[in-house]
Amino acid sequence: MAKTKTAYVCNECGADFMRWQGQCSECSAWNCITEVRLGAVKTKNTRLDGYAGTTVAKVMRLDEVDLQEVPRFSTGFVEFDRVLGGGIVPGSAILIGGHPGAGKSTLLLQMMCGLAEQGGALYVTGEESLQQVAMRAQRLGLPMGALKMLAETNVETICQLAQQEKPRIMVIDSIQVMHLADVQSAPGSVSQVRESAAFLTRFAKQYHIAIIMVGHVTKDGSLAGPKVLEHCIDCSVMLDGDTDSRYRTMRGHKNRFGPVNELGVFAMTGQGMKEVKNPSAIFLTRGKEDQSGSIVMVLWEGTRPLLVEIQGLVDYSPLNNPRRVTLGMEQNRISMLLAVMHRHGGLQMADQDVFVNVVGGVKVNETSADLATLLALVSSFRDKPLPNDLVVFGEVGLAGEIRPVPSGQERLREAAKHGFRRAIVPMANAPKEAIEGMQVIGVSKLAEALEAI
Numbered sequence: 001m002a003k004t005k006t007a008y009v010c011n012e013c014g015a016d017f018m019r020w021q022g023q024c025s026e027c028s029a030w031n032c033i034t035e036v037r038l039g040a041v042k043t044k045n046t047r048l049d050g051y052a053g054t055t056v057a058k059v060m061r062l063d064e065v066d067l068q069e070v071p072r073f074s075t076g077f078v079e080f081d082r083v084l085g086g087g088i089v090p091g092s093a094i095l096i097g098g099h100p101g102a103g104k105s106t107l108l109l110q111m112m113c114g115l116a117e118q119g120g121a122l123y124v125t126g127e128e129s130l131q132q133v134a135m136r137a138q139r140l141g142l143p144m145g146a147l148k149m150l151a152e153t154n155v156e157t158i159c160q161l162a163q164q165e166k167p168r169i170m171v172i173d174s175i176q177v178m179h180l181a182d183v184q185s186a187p188g189s190v191s192q193v194r195e196s197a198a199f200l201t202r203f204a205k206q207y208h209i210a211i212i213m214v215g216h217v218t219k220d221g222s223l224a225g226p227k228v229l230e231h232c233i234d235c236s237v238m239l240d241g242d243t244d245s246r247y248r249t250m251r252g253h254k255n256r257f258g259p260v261n262e263l264g265v266f267a268m269t270g271q272g273m274k275e276v277k278n279p280s281a282i283f284l285t286r287g288k289e290d291q292s293g294s295i296v297m298v299l300w301e302g303t304r305p306l307l308v309e310i311q312g313l314v315d316y317s318p319l320n321n322p323r324r325v326t327l328g329m330e331q332n333r334i335s336m337l338l339a340v341m342h343r344h345g346g347l348q349m350a351d352q353d354v355f356v357n358v359v360g361g362v363k364v365n366e367t368s369a370d371l372a373t374l375l376a377l378v379s380s381f382r383d384k385p386l387p388n389d390l391v392v393f394g395e396v397g398l399a400g401e402i403r404p405v406p407s408g409q410e411r412l413r414e415a416a417k418h419g420f421r422r423a424i425v426p427m428a429n430a431p432k433e434a435i436e437g438m439q440v441i442g443v444s445k446l447a448e449a450l451e452a453i
């Protein structure tokens with residue numbers, strides 16, 4: 001017999017509770033738990049069975065599992081493939097998140113028009129009308145002959161049609177407008193998004209259809225409550241970037257089939273999204289003159305190096321508590337670096353405001369930026385520009401020692417490729433054989449680094 005089920009769901013993180021409470025015990029947010037009527041839930045869990053026929057569950061050994069190795073297929077974009085860990089795994093559920101206007105629909109439309117040429121691509125649009133999508137495709141000059149389109153927001157209907165069409169890949173744009181008839185709350189609410197995504201994920205697994213769901217992020221940058229979708233999907237990637245800047249970065253947050261630390265870079269142009277094959281070049285547009293407080297370092301992003309510029313500004317502060325402001329970097333790290341500089345470098349900045357900025361909106365969460373940040377601050381403090389062809393990386397320890405970082409050789413080679421002629425690096429990262437056209441200074445103490453500049 002069907003009975004109505006009531007659940008209490010946190011709107012912030014999607015956690016379930018038996019009864020109402022004022023504070024969510026998962027994410028500690030207040031007044032965020034709402035009652036959700038899940039509608040008539042059939043006593044047997046038969047929602048998908050309507051399409052699938054009942055499958056009998058069976059226990060088996062791991063080596064008995066049929067491995068049906070299906071190769072990944074490419075999205076047509078090298079950068080997108082890299083973030084996904086080498087292409088799309090058939091039957092996987094991928095979530096692509098980003099702010100409205102980030103370019104998710106544009107990128108996916110370009111991708112799907114390309115993939116449709118090889119057959120089996122279905123684009124489900126719930127936000128834009130079919131005419132709008134067609135007009136965009138026409139304006140971008142995409143091949144329109146093969147892509148199947150569907151304007152629908154009911155998940156059950158979509159799955160029924162997809163079952164007949166048997167596409168290899170399906171795009172759902174966006175998950176926030178999808179709804180299941182069984183769930184009695186408005187589309188976009190946590191319970192609708194969660195149930196719809198779970199339904200689509202099960203469908204993807206059962207019919208080996210790769211599904212890419214678009215998700216808009218909320219104001220605080222989370223995807224309709226951060227934990228709502230993460231557990232059920234296979235990969236989650238985010239498309240970031242200011243709408244007033246041309247560049248968009250794509251990063252994996254969860255990936256069941258590969259690493260998550262890869263970075264893909266795109267540019268939004270008049271002809272849609274274009275891949276940026278050499279991202280170092282765009283983050284490095286510097287003037288010809290030497291400026292104090294500016295330095296270039298080499299980050300390690302997933303499997304490749306990325307050159308970025310770090311700027312420091314040190315200025316006398318009238319405040320009792322001088323400011324420590326960072327953009328693109330963790331603030332506590334600066335306090336720590338300043339303390340190390342005071343103890344081991346003999347430079348006192350207690351009465352100075354300190355600002356650090358990573359140019360181009362890049363986010364640095366690597367310790368290899370320590371030495372570069374410190375030298376940028378010293379350069380600004382003394383108002384002495386550093387040479388234009390100098391590149392620096394290395395971790396700074398609390399005892400003033402300079403620690404090695406992974407992939408030192410590759411970082412140096414990337415810098416040499418972009419015309420840098422001098423480098424200050426941790427002693428252990430200094431190459432045994434000289435790199436052509438580059439003078440590498442290995443340092444093991446902060447004092448040595450300060451002397452070197």
Ligand code: TYD
Pocket residue numbers: 098099100101102103104105106107136140243268269270271272273
């Ligand atoms: P869109 O893909 O609709 O974003 P999303 O689906 O992530 O919300 O992209 C919309 C933005 O992209 C819009 O602000 C205009 C810009 N844009 C271009 O600059 N060039 C183009 O060719 C297209 C199609 C969009």
Ligand code: MG
Pocket residue numbers: 104105106127173
């Ligand atoms: Mg869109």
